[in-house]
Amino acid sequence: MTDTDRDQAGRATETDTDRDQASLATVTGQVTTAVATAFRQEWGQVVATLIRMTGDWDLAEECAQDAFAAALERWPRDGVPRRPGAWLTTTARNRALDRLRRDAVGAEKLRQLALLDAQDGERGGDESGVGDDRLRLLFTCCHPALALEAQVALTLRTLAGLTTAEIARAFLVTEQTMSRRLVRAKSKIRNAGIPYRVPPAHLLPERTTAVLGVVYLLFNEGYSASAGADLVRRDLCGEAIRLARVLARLMPGEPEIRGLLALMLLHDARRATRVDAAGVLVTLEHQDRGRWDTGEIAEGAEILERALLEGRPGAYQVQAAIAACHATAAKAADTDWAQIVALYDRLALLVPSPVVRLNQAVAVGMADGPRAGLALVDGLAESGELDGYHLLPATRADLLRRLGRDGEAADAYRRALDLAANDSERRYLAGRLAEVS
Incomplete structure (x- = not known):
């Protein structure tokens, strides 16, 4: 060779x-x-x-x-x-x-x-006749012997597969603190002999509130992930909706279950438009409404209407009504912000939480002008109830930007960037910061 x-x-x-x-x-x-x-x-x-x-x-x-x-x-x-x-x-x-x-x-x-x-x-199967291991797991996690935070954390860990660090970020606590909570919750289930089953019909009502809360938090983690590269995790959204459908069949006389199902469907209809091709968050007013899932919107609106006919409006039904106001507006300018403010007033009575008040401030800012919304946001900031929550400075930054106070807006965007853990949201906030800098 x-x-x-x-x-x-x-x-x-x-x-x-x-x-x-x-x-x-x-x-x-x-x-x-x-x-x-x-x-x-x-x-x-x-x-x-x-x-x-x-x-x-x-x-x-x-x-x-x-x-x-x-x-x-x-x-x-x-x-x-x-x-x-x-x-x-x-x-x-x-x-x-x-x-x-x-x-x-x-x-x-x-x-x-x-x-x-x-x-x-x-x-x-068990006494409920529901042969669904994931539903059994959900009801076991939501046993009344466990504290509500433990119920939520355990469900997110076992059913959704979130890491302890991800759950800790969602709860605004350290990873070590969350790890201890999870260990205690598992020990309590084992030591108290809590059965792994969907409870019989007469015991279902005592767990309904906790179960619905956990299902909605599961959906929220999928719809707006607390951390990571992806803003939306479709698998979690789909699993939460699936569980809500099973619950609605299991407890047909509970309008709040239908209210939650309607709420998730109305939100999920917008899922495909929440990030752009570069993976940057797209806010509601800029989403392409032609790409919203009209089938999910129609189904959600119909389920909500049937739930409201029961005459027992609860927090999920009110939230679904707010989501319906957004989902049925042909364009952003058609949104009935005055109606949304009225609904938030009702929701704040049912759920007196700082996060509800923050969303209420956004609605007031759209209905009555950014100055009115900013006054409410500043009041929340002074209370310290939402310290460490990135959407508080992000909301404040947006209102300041709309008022033309760019220097203050830039400071607020920087604060939001320091707190945000999701990459899509961080890219959006960085873009806004560049605009006002």
Whole structure:
């Protein structure tokens, strides 16, 4: 072989190696994306199934994590399975069974599980007749023996798969504080023998408020993520809406459940227009209303109307009415801000929270002018109730910008940027800051 031939052969080998490496990188990237998608869509179901099976919350989470780690290892070699959720559930279940078989306590647990499975088969599920592990998990998290904050945090951790750090940011507490809360909540469920089930009909009302609150917070985390690259997490929005539909069938006489379902549908109809192609937040007034989901708007409005006919308006129905004012306006200029202010006045009586008052200030600023809205926002700022909440300085900045007080607006935008953790919102705030600087 001549030197020229050897050089050509060497270059060909290098080309083949480069091609193999590029192909491997492509496959690895595709698998990583597939696992990330499966995590968002399947985490809650996998964990819920394992908790029902083992009764051990920590074991369920650990084995679910092991299953996703196994997917990252095996799927590049074996290919992404046709039903990723089933593969993950089976892998996690097998891992949990192996762990239980290795100790004496686990062996007794397996015996109890066999009995429970047999009893469930005879009854056809729990007393509610709802064979939905995620709904069982939701009601278990919302047991009245747990504090409301613990109920919400535990649901976001187990059902939505949020990290402890993400939940801590949503609650404006440290990660260590949130970790302790989660540990205490799991211990209380275990030590108090709280059953993993949808309660019988006569016990449902005592949990309705907590369950609806958690479902809405689940939707909100999907609709406006507290942190991360994506503003919207469609999987969480979809799961919250699905759970609300199941609850509406389970408790048809509760108008607030329908009010919540209507509220989420009316918000979800705008989901596709909330960020632009560059991933920057698009505010309501600038969204392309032609891309809103008219089917969801019509369904939400109809569900709301039926709920209001019950004559028992609650906080979710009032919020849904506010969302309907926005969703049914053909263009931003047609929004009935006076009606929205009146609805916020009613909502503030039902839910006297600083966040409601902040939204009320925005509506007043649109109906009566930015100076009137700014007075309300400044009052909230002085109270200190929303310290650390990025939307307070962001709202104040927008009102100052509309008043032409650009220097003060720039300071407020900087403060909001310091507090915001979501990338889409940060890009929006940075753009606004550039405008007034």
